[in-house]
Amino acid sequence: MAREIVGNAGEVDDATWQRALDARWTDTELAELFAPRGGEPVHQQPYARTNLDIPAARGLGSGLTGGSVAMAEPTDVVVIGMGPGGEALAGQLAEAGLSVVGIEEKLLGGECPYWGCVPTKMMIRAGDLLAEARRVPGMAGGSSVHPNWSPVARRIREEATDDWNDQVAVDRFVGKGGRFVRGHGRLVGPGRVAVDGEEFQARRGIVIAAGTEPAVPPIPGLADLPYWTNREAVETTEAPESLCVIGGGAVGLELAQVFARFGTQVTVMEVADRLLPMEEPEASEVVTRVLAEEGLTMRIGARVERVDHDDAGFAVDLGHELVRAQRLLVATGRRADLHRLGVETVGLDPNARFIHTDEHLRAAPGVWAIGDITGKGEFTHVATYQAPIAARDILGRPGPGAEYHALPRVTFTDPEVGAVGLTEAQARERGIRVRVGLTQVPSSARGWIHKAGNHGVIKLVEDADAGVLVGATSVGPWGGEVLSALVVAVHARVPTDRLRHMMYAYPTFHRAIEDALHHLG
């Protein structure tokens, strides 16, 4: 198949292009391949659109004629931040034959493998095992459970994080042809990135994949205290005797339940009027009930007025109540720091919360952004979904843009809270004529059979005019897995009438979706 012809271009077939990429031809060689030949038309290079967009590549405002860039090292692409998004994208571009510099100031892999998804899910797996063992009496005989944090801490060190060493990931990236630079990357102008005294000149583009950091609220007394964020919680070698958790979102609740299952006295303080305030109220209700049954203390609508710390631990002042705990976990969301990245030098607003991107993840001429920093959803699957879309765009290859109407998310409490698309409230705010279908998991066949630990609910949100689901929630055992059917339905806009007239295997947890569909009204 011939490539797109622009102006008076000739033809280069896909096989030749792929050979060029596979052989990592230099820019000069590539330029020769695409150069006008004897009156023949000129092909647009697959990457040319983005290349020409970069003022630096045109010598505009980049100092191409100035002194500083004489020392700048040319490369095709610079990726700032090598978390799940940056690592995936940089690897894809390097494998496609571009010269790629990947810059990372901490560990190549980012938050997810070292302090986020992976180690916390190992902690959750351990906590879930304890909970299941405690469910044996009355169902399958007797059990005696003796929690011990040591194997969890060991597994995090040995299996998940290599003791927070990223050599394997660095080798993997370098093996793909990438160049890894450890340090703090900062934009210093169009096409230009400085790293601790070195400077790179990106011919094709810069990708900002710098993720987010824990956001710590300005609570009096808190700033200089030895509180935990998710990082210290993951690194701990013992479960504390008592733990105060500020923030009842995903981080706070996942970790609160784990530590409670290991014997920690846990108090969760949430400023909103319910836990998991971004999800459906029915989900909050189930999770709150389960956590209370497991012995956690919840303070909902709690305003932390002050925090102090002494040899005995932390004292958290709620105005009418002082809560003491050995450890304090701050889990109040995350923030991007655009000032530290120098985004103003490429025309972006450093005071913005996130970097605004179009459907191809373009943020400014010659600048792409992916992952948490785009504000589309702070999840690894968002970053790794966006990475190939941006990579395609940088390579000038066609492909669909990003869509977010079926954004899935799972909070891995027990029961898991899976959700996709809009909540009922969000759908109503958008003026959608909504019908809602609800069913309780314990009253489904499988939920009833399962018995101990069967809490859950399925909620569907339908756009009644369009006859499609625009959102859904699946709370329950393996609620995140049950969610998959609902993600397909919302993503592909499958008519609810079709969903109502299909078969659901008996007796599965996902079969409760059929019941919820019949309750739409």
Ligand SMILES: Cc1cc2nc3c(=O)[nH]c(=O)nc-3n(C[C@H](O)[C@H](O)[C@H](O)COP(=O)(O)OP(=O)(O)OC[C@H]3O[C@@H](n4cnc5c(N)ncnc54)[C@H](O)[C@@H]3O)c2cc1C
């Ligand atoms: C406790 C916890 C549990 C989570 N669990 C899940 C889960 O189960 N499922 C899920 O989907 N998501 C989960 N997440 C979210 C997930 O970790 C993030 O969405 C994901 O890591 C975002 O990827 P990213 O590439 O955008 O950014 P990050 O992972 O934040 O990586 C960005 C990288 O950029 C580096 N960096 C930043 N600025 C610079 C700079 N100027 N120069 C050089 N390097 C820089 C940082 O050091 C970092 O390594 C969890 C998060 C937390 C905190």
Ligand SMILES: NC(=O)c1ccc[n+]([C@@H]2O[C@H](COP(=O)([O-])OP(=O)(O)OC[C@H]3O[C@@H](n4cnc5c(N)ncnc54)[C@H](O)[C@@H]3O)[C@@H](O)[C@H]2O)c1
């Ligand atoms: N399973 C997963 O996919 C998973 C797990 C953990 C984290 N994450 C991602 O990481 C992001 C950050 O998680 P998070 O839980 O820190 O943030 P979050 O935004 O999900 O929850 C923070 C909670 O803290 C509350 N809060 C804020 N300030 C407060 C204060 N001063 N006092 C009391 N409560 C306060 C908020 O109302 C909110 O409920 C999430 O948005 C999520 O996308 C995902």
